[in-house]
Amino acid sequence: MATPTAPTAALTCSALSFQWPDDTSVFDGLSLTIGRGRTGLVGTNGTGKSTLLRLLSGSLRPTRGSVTVSGSLAHLPQNITLDTTLRVDDALGIAERRRAVRAIEAGDVSEEHFDTVGDDWDVEERALATLGSLGLGGIGLDRTVGQLSGGETVLLRLAALLLERPDVLLLDEPTNNLDRFARRRLYEAVDSWRSGVLVVVSHDRELLERVDRIAELRSGSVSWYGGGWSAYTEDLATEQEAAGRTLRAAEADVRRQKRELEEARVKLARRQKQSKKLDAQRRAPRIVAGEKKRSAQESAGRLRGLHEDRLHEARERREEAESAIRDDAEIRVSLPHTAVPAGRTVLTLDELRPRYGRLAEGSLRVHGPERIALVGRNGAGKTTLLRTLTGELAPLSGEARTHVPLRFLPQRLDVLDDGLSVAANVARLAPGVTENHIRAQLARFLFKGARADQSAGTLSGGERFRAALAAMMLAAPAPQLLMLDEPTNNLDIASVRQLTTALEAYEGALLIASHDLLFLESVGITRWLLLGEDLRESTADEVRDLLEAPEPV
Known part of the structure; x- marks a missing residue:
């Protein structure tokens, strides 16, 4: 450099x-x-x-x-x-x-x-x-x-x-x-x-x-x-450990202040009851009794106010301590209509030769809810192959056919209309689905309330991916084949975990092109397809060795 x-x-x-x-x-x-x-x-x-x-x-x-x-x-x-x-x-x-x-x-x-x-x-x-x-x-x-x-x-x-x-x-x-x-x-x-x-x-x-x-x-x-x-995560862990101790102490202080306030109220009530009883027995002049009552009420008010102030301060310290605790929200979604029977044919390729890339000819059969990783070197043609499978690109020869509802999430996430809100984007792909159902489902993808009304054009890379994933998964008819092209691009580690959680709930067939081997292994890949001049099955270890080695000249 x-x-x-x-x-x-x-x-x-x-x-x-x-x-x-x-x-x-x-x-x-x-x-x-x-x-x-x-x-x-x-x-x-x-x-x-x-x-x-x-x-x-x-x-x-x-x-x-x-x-x-x-x-x-x-x-x-x-x-x-x-x-x-x-x-x-x-x-x-x-x-x-x-x-x-x-x-x-x-x-x-x-x-x-x-x-x-x-x-x-x-x-x-x-x-x-x-x-x-x-x-x-x-x-x-x-x-x-x-x-x-x-x-x-x-x-x-x-x-x-x-x-x-x-x-x-x-x-x-x-x-x-x-x-x-x-x-x-x-x-x-x-x-x-x-x-x-x-x-x-x-x-x-x-x-x-x-x-x-x-x-x-x-x-x-x-x-x-x-x-x-590594140093950052270690420092962060130390901070979070200290923040946890601070929060526990703050919560204990709130409980103590609540208890002391309640005890003070009970004592004041007993004192007032006893004072009334003594005044009745002594039959003090009305003016003297009134003065004593006002003095007692003022004293009680000051004591009660002191305890209430302490409780309010303890609650503020607890809120401040809570804000220091990190809580990465998780996607929670159920997609039963995406299920594919084990024997169902999902995708077929017959002697396919894409318009670009290195693949000279490839054939493939996908059955049931398989989870397939498509891997290869830069320039092998992974994106081209996916676009050919969707019908976006015509092949030079051969044929590709999908036999179930398909949705494709491309690298550039251009399935979203930047001028529409997140909710409107989902509604566009799910005609006939009620707004209440869409919003309920979007909340599970962490777009709650006003967040669902945010314009797609203002979303961050990770938020945009989450919105596009929601639009794909919630589309009607429900996709039984989901194809993803480099889905972990732009995602922070928490978002990759969220994506993994969402895909765990998906019951259809998956075809994922990615260089992120850790992610692929985490989503339970059942077949590894290595793309080069041909399309052949491999193992995770063989894929790793190949992608980490320089290409032969």
């Missing part, structure tokens, strides 16, 4: 506030300074990590406050979209310089060519070296972006940013779509960052182990932890 030279590279935001057009507030007065070195920005989905990077990069404008960047800045967003007709050198931003160098070498000494090149005479060599360092040495500069896989596109965009030699580099979920070998190349690039500011938003624990510090975004503010992911 290129080493920045700006000695004062830094990022600062002052009193930063941001609201989406529908008045959803993300930040309110956030102040933050990020200095030189590698910072991992973490937080649960929906806390605003990607929004903060967009504000820091200038692609979003704050509602109030300011952002100051010292040095040049480059930003790798979460969802990469490149024109598929672009050549690689265009995507890298070097096409004009490359043409100018070649024109000069061919004898055309026009001044405009020298102006275009400037001092960058080795631009092609630098570009090839950068591509090589990220494992893209074999793609060349003359291919088109449309010939690259999703993972190769991510690395290509990163290569373009590195060629700019930025002082500040912002990376948002950079390991999305990358196979194990490509991830290792990215890890090496992060390891080589020696100066300047590098900020990484990621749920990839291996990547987060490589940062110098963790910045946790929670409830609109940032807490800092030294070291990488």
Whole structure:
């Protein structure tokens, strides 16, 4: 990774506030300074990590406050979209310089060519070296972006940013779509960052182990932890243990204050009863008795008020202690209509050859509620194969047929209409289902009350995935075959656990393309399909060995 030279590279935001057009507030007065070195920005989905990077990069404008960047800045967003007709050198931003160098070498000494090149005479060599360092040495500069896989596109965009030699580099979920070998190349690039500011938003624990510090975004503010992911989780566990002790002490104090208040009330009642009895026996003058009664009532009021104040303060301390306890909500959903009998044919492929990718020909039979993992190297054509199975892409030859209701959740989550609310998106895919039923089901996907009315365009990456998953699973007719393309992209660890819980409740057939082997193993994969020039069954261990090894040249 290129080493920045700006000695004062830094990022600062002052009193930063941001609201989406529908008045959803993300930040309110956030102040933050990020200095030189590698910072991992973490937080649960929906806390605003990607929004903060967009504000820091200038692609979003704050509602109030300011952002100051010292040095040049480059930003790798979460969802990469490149024109598929672009050549690689265009995507890298070097096409004009490359043409100018070649024109000069061919004898055309026009001044405009020298102006275009400037001092960058080795631009092609630098570009090839950068591509090589990220494992893209074999793609060349003359291919088109449309010939690259999703993972190769991510690395290509990163290569373009590195060629700019930025002082500040912002990376948002950079390991999305990358196979194990490509991830290792990215890890090496992060390891080589020696100066300047590098900020990484990621749920990839291996990547987060490589940062110098963790910045946790929670409830609109940032807490800092030294070291990488392991150090952060250890510190967090210590904090939560202390918070648990504080909460238990606060709850005990509330119980004690309640008991003391009740005891005080009983004592006061007894005292008042006894005082009335004595006054009756002594037959004190009415004016004296009235004065004594007022004095006793004032004294009782002060004592009762003192205990009530103490109880109120104890409850406030308990609320404060409760707020420090983290509680990751879990998806709880029942989907009985998705069940598939064991002998039912779900999907058939006959001598299928997709339009793109490496598969020359493949045949497959899927029966009953099988759980199939589709794995392969970047560029093998996993996404192309899934899109062919849905009918979105026509094959070059052969046939693919689905025999049960199918739903497909693509990488880009473009099944949602950004202009509609979460509830309206589900209703669009489930005509005839009552609004009350939709909202009840959405609550199980953690979209409760007003959250179900939030515009899909304002959701975080993880929230958007959860909304898209809900829309797919709650669609009518109920899907008995669910196909997912890299479903753990953009999800924090808590959200991956939520996804796993939801899929455990799903009773239909699953076909999942993913590089996340831990996730695949957690959802109970029953068949592993390795995609290359053919489509063959494998084992989890064979898949791991293959994806962690460099591809043969």
